[in-house]
Amino acid sequence: MNRTRSSELFRKAQELIPGGVNSPVRAFRAVGGTPPFIKSARGSKIYDADGNEYIDYVGSWGPMILGHCHPAITEAAVKALENGASFGAPTELEVEMAELVIKCVPSVEMVRMVNSGTEATMSAIRVARGYTGRDKIVKCEGCYHGHEDSFLVKAGSGLTTFGVPTSPGVPKDVSKNTLTVPYNSLEAVEAIIAANKGEIACIILEPVPGNMGCIEPGAGYLEGLRKITEREGIILIFDEVMSGFRLALGGAQERFGVTPDMTTMGKIIGGGLPVGAYGGKKELMQKVSPVGPVYQAGTLSGNPLAMSAGIVTLKELMKPGVYEALEKKSVRLETGLKKVAAKYPVPASFTRVGSMSTVFFAPGPVFDYESALKSDTARFGKFFMGMLERGVNLAPSQFEAGFMSLAHSDEDIDRTIAAADEVWATL
Numbered sequence: 001m002n003r004t005r006s007s008e009l010f011r012k013a014q015e016l017i018p019g020g021v022n023s024p025v026r027a028f029r030a031v032g033g034t035p036p037f038i039k040s041a042r043g044s045k046i047y048d049a050d051g052n053e054y055i056d057y058v059g060s061w062g063p064m065i066l067g068h069c070h071p072a073i074t075e076a077a078v079k080a081l082e083n084g085a086s087f088g089a090p091t092e093l094e095v096e097m098a099e100l101v102i103k104c105v106p107s108v109e110m111v112r113m114v115n116s117g118t119e120a121t122m123s124a125i126r127v128a129r130g131y132t133g134r135d136k137i138v139k140c141e142g143c144y145h146g147h148e149d150s151f152l153v154k155a156g157s158g159l160t161t162f163g164v165p166t167s168p169g170v171p172k173d174v175s176k177n178t179l180t181v182p183y184n185s186l187e188a189v190e191a192i193i194a195a196n197k198g199e200i201a202c203i204i205l206e207p208v209p210g211n212m213g214c215i216e217p218g219a220g221y222l223e224g225l226r227k228i229t230e231r232e233g234i235i236l237i238f239d240e241v242m243s244g245f246r247l248a249l250g251g252a253q254e255r256f257g258v259t260p261d262m263t264t265m266g267k268i269i270g271g272g273l274p275v276g277a278y279g280g281k282k283e284l285m286q287k288v289s290p291v292g293p294v295y296q297a298g299t300l301s302g303n304p305l306a307m308s309a310g311i312v313t314l315k316e317l318m319k320p321g322v323y324e325a326l327e328k329k330s331v332r333l334e335t336g337l338k339k340v341a342a343k344y345p346v347p348a349s350f351t352r353v354g355s356m357s358t359v360f361f362a363p364g365p366v367f368d369y370e371s372a373l374k375s376d377t378a379r380f381g382k383f384f385m386g387m388l389e390r391g392v393n394l395a396p397s398q399f400e401a402g403f404m405s406l407a408h409s410d411e412d413i414d415r416t417i418a419a420a421d422e423v424w425a426t427l
C-alpha cells in the first residue's frame, strides 16, 4: 500500500506538532510505521491522503456508531451552522438534548453539557468532592478518564501504551488524593475504604473498561460496588464516555442493571463533534453553579452544531433493533476471529461486551490491568500493521477497544476475518 503523501505530511507534522499529532496514540509509536493521514470517511470506511481505503474499527475512538458521514447528522449540523455557529446563550437544542439523555440514561435526572470527556470527568469529581466535603477519589488501574491531573495515575489508553501510566507534571499534592485499585476486585475496594475511612468522595470507573482493551465486569462486581458505596456514603461515578449509548441506549448501567449516582458521557452523544456531559441525581447536580456553589462553566458548552449532531445520533439509536443489529455484527466478527485464532499456536484471548471488543495477544483470561499487561505488544504491532496493509484499520495499540458500527456490512466483517487469517499465519 502506497502512503507517500501520508509520510510527507507526517514528516512535516512532526516539526510543527508534538509527535505530529494532536492526541498521542494517533502517532503509531506503539505499532511502528507511519499513520495514514485521513482525508474522508463514509459508512464503515475511511480514506487516506493517498486514496487508500480501510474498513474502520476505530470510529473516531467510539463516536461513529452510525458509521461515518451519516446523512442525517450532516444535514442537522449544516442546518445548525447556517443558523449560527455559537451564541453563548441558552438554546432549545440544549433542552432537547437534556431531555433525551435523561430519558435514556437511568442514573441521570439532570445533566450539564461540556466539550469533552475530560471536562465531564473532572467536573463530576468536583461535584462529588463538593457534595461530600472529602478530597480523596478512588479509580481503577488501567481505566482512563481523560487527561485531567487527578486521573493521570495508573491510567489506561495512551499512558499505558507508552509505558508511563503516571504522568509527570501532576503535583504530588494532587495525585496523593487519587487512590487506585485493580478493576474487578471488590476486596481491594473494601481494603482501600477501610484504610481511608470517611475520606473518600467517590469511586470512578469505566463500568466496562475499554481503555486497557475491552474488559468484562465479573459477575456481581458492579452490583458489589453499588452496595459498598451506598453503605459508605461514597458517590459512585460510572464513566460512560465510551460505553454510554454503545452497550445499550442507557449504556453499561442499563445493560448490567446497576445505577450509579453520577454518569459521565461524551463520544457518541456528540455524533463526532466535540462534546461531553455529566449528570446524575438532582440532589448532586443542584450543587452545580449557578444553583449551587460548585463552579463549572464553558464558553462553547452546549454548542448548537454538537447538540444537533448528538440529538440526531441519539434519535437514530432509539429506533428499534439497533442494538440487536450491533450485537449480531459483533458476534459475527468474534466468531470468525476465534476460528482463525484456533488454527494457529499464537496465544490470544478475546474479550467482547456488545460492540466493544479486543484481541489480546496474551494467554488470558484478561480481567484487569495486570492481566492485560501480559500481552505480547510486539506481536500486536505486527498484527496491526498486517491488517492495515490489508485495508483494515484497528486501534493502533493493544490497550484499546475496537468498535463495530451499524454501517459495517457482513461483507466488511468477512473481509476482516479473511485478512486476519492471512496475518495470523505470519505471527
Ligand SMILES: *Cc1c(COP(=O)(O)O)cnc(C)c1O
Pocket (backbone or CB within 6 Å): 115, 116, 117, 118, 119, 121, 144, 145, 146, 147, 206, 210, 211, 239, 240, 241, 242, 243, 266, 267, 275, 276
Ligand atoms: C475517551 C474517554 C475519555 C476522555 O474523553 P475526551 O473527549 O477524549 O476528553 C474519558 N473517559 C473515557 C472512558 C473515555 O473513553
